[in-house]
Amino acid sequence: xxxxxxxxxxxxxxxxxxxxxxxxxxxxxxxxxxxxxxxxxxxxxxxxxxxxxxxxxxxxxxxxxxxxxxxxxxxxxxxxxxxxxxxxxxxxxxxxxxxxxxxxxxxxxxxxxxxxxxxxxxxxxxxxxxxxxxxxxxxxxxxxxxxxxxxxxxxxxxxxxxxxxxxxxxxxxxxxxxxxxxxxxxxxxxxxxxxxxxxxxxxxxxxxxxxxxxxxxxxxxxxxxxxxxxxxxxxxxxxxxxxxxxxxxxxxxxxxxxxxxxxxxxxxxxxxxxxxxxxxxxxxxxxxxxxxxxxxxxxxxxxxxxxxxxxxxxxxxxxxxxxxxxxxxxxxxxxxxxxxxxxxxxxxxxxxxxxxxxxxxxxxxxxxxxxxxxxxxxxxxxxxxxxxxxxxxxxxxxxxxxxxxxxxxxxxxxxxxxxxxxxxxxxxxxxxxxxxx
Amino acid sequence: xxxxxxxxxxxxxxxxxxxxxxxxxxxxxxxxxxxxxxxxxxxxxxxxxxxxxxxxxxxxxxxxxxxxxxxxxxxxxxxxxxxxxxxxxxxxxxxxxxxxxxxxxxxxxxxxxxxxxxxxxxxxxxxxxxxxxxxxxxxxxxxxxxxxxxxxxxxxxxxxxxxxxxxxxxxxxxxxxxxxxxxxxxxxxxxxxxxxxxxxxxxxxxxxxxxxxxxxxxxxxxxxxxxxxxxxxxxxxxxxxxxxxxxxxxxxxxxxxxxxxxxxxxxxxxxxxxxxxxxxxxxxxxxxxxxxxxxxxxxxxxxxxxxxxxxxxxxxxxxxxxxxxxxxxxxxxxxxxxxxxxxxxxxxxxxxxxxxxxxxxxxxxxxxxxxxxxxxxxxxxxxxxxxxxxxxxxxxxxxxxxxxxxxxxxxxxxxxxxxxxxxxxxxxxxxxxxxxx
Numbered sequence: 001x002x003x004x005x006x007x008x009x010x011x012x013x014x015x016x017x018x019x020x021x022x023x024x025x026x027x028x029x030x031x032x033x034x035x036x037x038x039x040x041x042x043x044x045x046x047x048x049x050x051x052x053x054x055x056x057x058x059x060x061x062x063x064x065x066x067x068x069x070x071x072x073x074x075x076x077x078x079x080x081x082x083x084x085x086x087x088x089x090x091x092x093x094x095x096x097x098x099x100x101x102x103x104x105x106x107x108x109x110x111x112x113x114x115x116x117x118x119x120x121x122x123x124x125x126x127x128x129x130x131x132x133x134x135x136x137x138x139x140x141x142x143x144x145x146x147x148x149x150x151x152x153x154x155x156x157x158x159x160x161x162x163x164x165x166x167x168x169x170x171x172x173x174x175x176x177x178x179x180x181x182x183x184x185x186x187x188x189x190x191x192x193x194x195x196x197x198x199x200x201x202x203x204x205x206x207x208x209x210x211x212x213x214x215x216x217x218x219x220x221x222x223x224x225x226x227x228x229x230x231x232x233x234x235x236x237x238x239x240x241x242x243x244x245x246x247x248x249x250x251x252x253x254x255x256x257x258x259x260x261x262x263x264x265x266x267x268x269x270x271x272x273x274x275x276x277x278x279x280x281x282x283x284x285x286x287x288x289x290x291x292x293x294x295x296x297x298x299x300x301x302x303x304x305x306x307x308x309x310x311x312x313x314x315x316x317x318x319x320x321x322x323x324x325x326x327x328x329x330x331x332x333x334x335x336x337x338x339x340x341x342x343x344x345x346x347x348x349x350x351x352x353x354x355x356x357x358x359x360x361x362x363x364x365x366x367x368x369x370x371x372x373x374x375x376x377x378x379x380x381x382x383x384x385x386x387x388x389x390x391x392x393x394x395x396x397x398x399x400x401x402x403x404x405x406x407x408x409x410x411x412x413x414x415x416x417x418x419x420x421x422x423x424x425x426x427x428x429x430x431x432x433x434x435x436x437x
Numbered sequence: 438x439x440x441x442x443x444x445x446x447x448x449x450x451x452x453x454x455x456x457x458x459x460x461x462x463x464x465x466x467x468x469x470x471x472x473x474x475x476x477x478x479x480x481x482x483x484x485x486x487x488x489x490x491x492x493x494x495x496x497x498x499x500x501x502x503x504x505x506x507x508x509x510x511x512x513x514x515x516x517x518x519x520x521x522x523x524x525x526x527x528x529x530x531x532x533x534x535x536x537x538x539x540x541x542x543x544x545x546x547x548x549x550x551x552x553x554x555x556x557x558x559x560x561x562x563x564x565x566x567x568x569x570x571x572x573x574x575x576x577x578x579x580x581x582x583x584x585x586x587x588x589x590x591x592x593x594x595x596x597x598x599x600x601x602x603x604x605x606x607x608x609x610x611x612x613x614x615x616x617x618x619x620x621x622x623x624x625x626x627x628x629x630x631x632x633x634x635x636x637x638x639x640x641x642x643x644x645x646x647x648x649x650x651x652x653x654x655x656x657x658x659x660x661x662x663x664x665x666x667x668x669x670x671x672x673x674x675x676x677x678x679x680x681x682x683x684x685x686x687x688x689x690x691x692x693x694x695x696x697x698x699x700x701x702x703x704x705x706x707x708x709x710x711x712x713x714x715x716x717x718x719x720x721x722x723x724x725x726x727x728x729x730x731x732x733x734x735x736x737x738x739x740x741x742x743x744x745x746x747x748x749x750x751x752x753x754x755x756x757x758x759x760x761x762x763x764x765x766x767x768x769x770x771x772x773x774x775x776x777x778x779x780x781x782x783x784x785x786x787x788x789x790x791x792x793x794x795x796x797x798x799x800x801x802x803x804x805x806x807x808x809x810x811x812x813x814x815x816x817x818x819x820x821x822x823x824x825x826x827x828x829x830x831x832x833x834x835x836x837x838x839x840x841x842x843x844x845x846x847x848x849x850x851x852x853x854x855x856x857x858x859x860x861x862x863x864x865x866x867x868x869x870x871x872x873x874x
Contacts, residue, residue: 054491056854063624187500417493
């Protein structure tokens, strides 16, 4: 190493990891910094939260993935500040990293729209720790119901509210319904798990706003068939230990529920605020940084922002969604752009998102997909979902293991990773999780 | 249910679960109480601690295992007190359970020989949480070494001390040596993981005191070949955040080590003290309860103690070891005894442990086994170990998944579950775990 250009990548998620890999044959020294030592396949995190998969099956150590790519150095650490003039990043432990090109890919964190106190009662699903906390909450609720003699309290233990009816919310609701109606069917003696109420709340007029209306309607019908119910056009006003209060039309309703999950919203990661302040970049309400068409920060051609943290636009003018394919393509683009600068060739054309479509899975053999504008649903959509997700799992072994787990679950409805861990004993789980975005 | 005899089983480990299953065709109402909702295959816990397996792969939900056995009711909860005269068990949450027959199978907890303050620095390996904490410590140590410029501190990060050279200690040492020398070989840029020092300390004169001397010597040679070293006949006097101090012969030595693991000793679970106090039963130094030859508590023919908590003896007079086969056979025996009483048939003869022998695995394709007095080592012993452990994994799916993980690891030396989770970010992990035995 030594004289080569230094590329520093902050964040080892979809955007950062794909940027690092795309720099494989480029003569640069790459440093990939992440707070965690592993790459997490976020789209399957809800399966950890609902006991289908173990964390180890949807995560792979970053060092392992990159061990053969000798121009990459992986560091465990967290960026605290950026000096875009001196081209330096300060880490939380006081160390400093210098760069010639910087790729910021620190993603998003869950956001409670100014009601940060809800975090205590409504766990979000962004980290492995939150996923196992949700798993704990769900499984513990059935255990508590089994032991609860008071029918009102018992009903509250068996009521599950999910706030947010995007893909994550729909996937959680579908999986929860399957747990109650199939997986736990014979496991209890005092309660009937299939009597659990599963409620999906959202402010929008329908579930899955990112998908076409006909597919969203199909998804909602599938949810109802599974026993979950969606309430659209509602505004949540309070979440506490005993339940959820919300406005629906003119009336205010209260639902007694011991388990509330948050799939409501995300905002830019903390580092985004720092970057915006240091570069005077514009942001949207969620703190995403408005980037140039080539994904650089205005005025700083050596700083790229990719993934959930970037506010970039489709050719039509609509902002790009915070999904994995966007992050991967942006990471790849940033790497290409750096390589082109280095060998003096022409810069690539402005970033263009190649949109293959959207997918959401509702349950066993049930999904909806918008594939290049083609609307697919039911079993074919589910097969498509299966195929896409298995292909993208990085490590071959994970792929095989996940495939076996799913195959087994498909045939038997059982779930392999139904462990209540992390909180001692029989105390009802609070969920002040350690996630900081 | 209703008029039938009530059998209450405290603890869903090897002893308790096997007792419950053996009562399948007996006309009794069984209640199985456990603090956790899952059965844990303890002998493979070191593989979770060393990143080979995920917790979900060595655990199965108790409800799932017993869902078809309709005379069993599983309860999540923890016993606080026992009233052997009124035949009642009080739970920590205030509830009461009545019984006609009681099987106490609450096992053992790690024990620091009066140095409870060591627990903070030397994590033991009894629970899933401790296993993932150890995994965190080990992986974090390599990460910290990679970033440490000071060679002395770097060496301390790369020094791993395991206190206790029984089966767990030897298995941890072997796995750690393989991690350093094979798994992480190409993963770092500043350090050479194979320079890690792995040290096994024990007060006894050799490793694996439970096994014959020739096999122990073979195991020690295998460890040395892998790069670990055993120091026997030493007495640990201090463990703190920076290392371990111990007496060896006349001298006192100090080893700077950031990672210390405890495989040192176990004592009876907390409930054992309560039971001993309420029944005036005799205990040994570790708090194990001396039982009658039929595993009942003297003076209380309806209370059985099985597994690690029971102090029972071989025909020769030596106490039985705290291993899974003893617990399983005792659980089965207690169930048989209750069944015999119920239908008025002859009581079974005093409990006799059918000893198939002992096994310890050192690493890939390396183990030692004493099988019915036949000494086996190397690859054949390893195959034996593999076979025995796969057969005893309760759920078919776990068996298959573990087999695949192991097969993959055998071929590639990689480890699938190398996640640093549970503690935020880059702070060095303290390990005040939540385990209470």
